[in-house]
Amino acid sequence: MNESEIRGLVAKVKQGTLSRRAFIRKAAAVGIAAPIASQILVWNDVAMANATLDYKPTKAGGGGPLKILLWQAPTLLNPHFASGTKDQIASRIFFEPLAGWDRDGNLFPFLAAEVPTKQNGGLSPDGMSVTWKLKQGVTWHDGKPFTADDVVFTWAYAADLATAAYTTGSYQNIKVDKIDDHTVKVIFKAPTPFWADPFVGSVGLILPKHHFGDYVGAKSREAPGNLKPVGTGPYRFVEFKPGDLIKAERNPDYHVKNQPYFDTLEVKGGGDAVSAARAVLQTGEYDYAWNMQVEEEVLKRMEAAGKGKLDVTPSGNVEFIILNTTDPWTEVDGERSSVKTKHPTLSDPAVRRALNFLIDRDAIQKFIYGRGGVATASFVNAPKQFKSSKLKYEFDIDKANKILDDAGWTKGADGIREKDGKKLKYVFQTSTNAPRQKTQAIIKQACQKAGIDIEIKAVTASVFFSSDAGNPDTYSKFYADMEMYNTTQPQPDPERFLNQCVSWEIANKDNKWLGRNVSRYSDPEADKAYKAAQNELDPVKRAALLIKVDEIFCEANVFLPLLSRNVVNAGVNSLMVDMSGWDVTTWNLGSWYRG
Known part of the structure; x- marks a missing residue:
């Protein structure tokens, strides 16, 4: 499909003779990923869709209880401290962003009256x-009105380094002005091609100024609202037992x-994935x-019972291993894995390279994950134009042995390789x-x-993914040599996803990890490359810069990607849900119903 053909289809969408979904399907048929097709429509001022799920109920309420299982139990309900997906899911029940991301990568307005475009004066x-024009008539759960003051406050709150918010990176380099009670303007320091980050999706949830205004900066952890939220969402807070x-x-x-x-809504935490699937x-x-x-x-045996089915949604998530190049066993200035240290053996690139050859990704996909993922060597796997064509994986024990031999790592009497008195012995968490x-x-x-x-x-x-700064076993403290987990790509653009690779985002004691x-x-x-991508308006050049960031970390074998993960949840047959691979599970919880 050439440029003139794309423009012709866009014109049909504007005229109403071609639906947005039909446009996305036609684009997908020629290799244009759904999120990018959606962005083409945004760039051409085609209005966003108003719904992503064919919602049938004709009145609110009457559906009885909804019971959800999160086997990784939430421990807090402030979205700006939620470093783990479980806490982001729980926070989203009560708080909302200006907009979120639907299954096709479209921006979907929540507290915004509309999605900004050039045509409506938003971009x-x-x-x-x-x-951003804000929705009018919205109230917080305590009856107070939602206004632009809350949006401006959320920006200042998250941007304050003393708050030590997980979302700081999305708010630090912007300015937000109140135009009137229902309009705010986000001002960037430089041309910003991906503007839909602040106030959008899992990093964009708005806090009520009247509940958090007295708890900013160093006092942020003392706010009652961290555990007893007052939001604008479809459900109001009744009770929270952290970890339960x-x-x-x-x-x-x-x-x-x-x-x-x-x-009513009940979210039960704890247990394990198998018992959750069975329930x-x-x-x-x-x-x-x-x-x-x-x-x-x-999972296939459980589905055979006929009571429920898996909900498999494509996403940009990745299951991967990190190799620690700092020393997790030596404490410096009150923290281990400090950037002031070097790992005694994993700082050797040859050792990291050898470890990458010792991962049988195909077996992990085939025998363990099935529908849950596809083997990959790339940290970024979607949308398609952001995935490196250069990164490849290979399982070869002989090659790993040769790399270590050549680097001078020899096997001792116990069969473990060593050099200069240092052994290749690792804790893998x-x-x-x-x-x-x-x-x-x-x-x-x-x-x-x-x-x-x-x-x-x-x-x-619940401990590994906790945001508790006092816990030594969290993934963000990384007090081990190797660790493995799934990281979520929260939007159909990898810019924010890749800030896991920049120096100013390093987890440490000062930012409470x-x-x-x-x-x-x-x-x-x-x-x-990352900084250049943030201001590059040419989409092809920008994609190349972001691919370079991915390749640097994967080729250094600091990131060892395993699987491009799908979002795999389980639901009873009667439940209708709106799931997105670009946002958290509860992103549009208000639209769920029983069919």
Whole structure:
């Protein structure tokens, strides 16, 4: 499809003779990914769709209880401290952004009256600003009106380094002006091609100024609203037991007509993925369960019971291993894995390269994950034009052995390689979960054949993904040599996803380990390419710059990608849900109903 043909189809969409979805299907047929097709429509001022799910109920309420299982239990309800997906999912029940991302990568307005375009005056032609018109008549759960003051406050709150927010990177380099009570203007320091980051999706949830205004900066962790939220969402807070249970009730003043359908909501945390799958697919005790990280063979047996089915949604998520190039066993200025240290053996590029050859990705996909993922060597896998064509993977124990031999790592009497008195012995940690422990076992077995000793460590998921700065076993502290988890691409553009690779996002004591760069590795060329991409308006040049960031970390073998992950949840047959691979599970919870 050439440029003139694309323009012709866009014209038909504007005229109403071709639907948005039909345009996206035609684009996909010639290799243009859905999110990019959606962006083409945005750039050409085609209005966003108003719904992503064919919502049937004609009135709010009457649906009885909705029961959801999050086997990684939430521990807090402030979205700007939520470094783990489980806490982001829980926070989204109560708080909302100006807009979110639907299944096709379209921007979907929540607290915004409309999605900004050039046509409606929302997007400046020079890429220097975006103006958001806010929905009127929206109230917080305590009855106070939602206004532009709340949006401006959320910006100041998240941008304040003393707040140590997980979302700081999205707000630090912008300015937000209040135009009137229902209009705000986001001003960028330079031309910004991807403007839909602040106030959008999982990083964009708006906080009420009247509840958090006295708890900013260093006092931010003291706010009652961190555990007892007052938001604008479809459900109001009733009860929260961190690490266990959330109870909520229907918001009778919700700003979306005829929503929500359910009268009460219960989110039960804890347990494991297998028991969560069983409670939905076999017994029907719960309506929906998140993140079915269960072996494919087990899930198929459960589905055979006929009570429920898997909900598989494509996404940009990735299951990957990080190799620690800092020293996790030496404390410097009150923290381990400090950038002031070097790992005694993993700082050797040859060792990292050898470890990459010892991962049997194809076996992990085939025998463990099934529908849950596709083997990959790239950290970024979607949309298609942002995926590196250069990165490849290979499982070869002989090559790993030769690399280590050539680098001077020799096997001792115990069969473990060593050099200069340092042995290749590693602690490999991840969350407690059967597929992950089986993946660890596969890798450990291959490593043994190359003279590398692996100690497997499994941390309870609610602890591993906790945002608790006092806990030594969180993934963000990374007090181990290797660790493995799934990281979520929160939007159909990898810019924010890749800030896990920049030096100014390194997790440390000063930012309460909420910095996005958990690896602590940095490279001046990656920083340079990332900064250039942030201001590059040419989409082809920008994609090349972001691909370069990905390649630097993968070719350094600091990131060892395993699988391009699908979002796999489980629901009872009667439940109708609106799921997106570009946003969190509860992104449009108000639209769920029973068919």
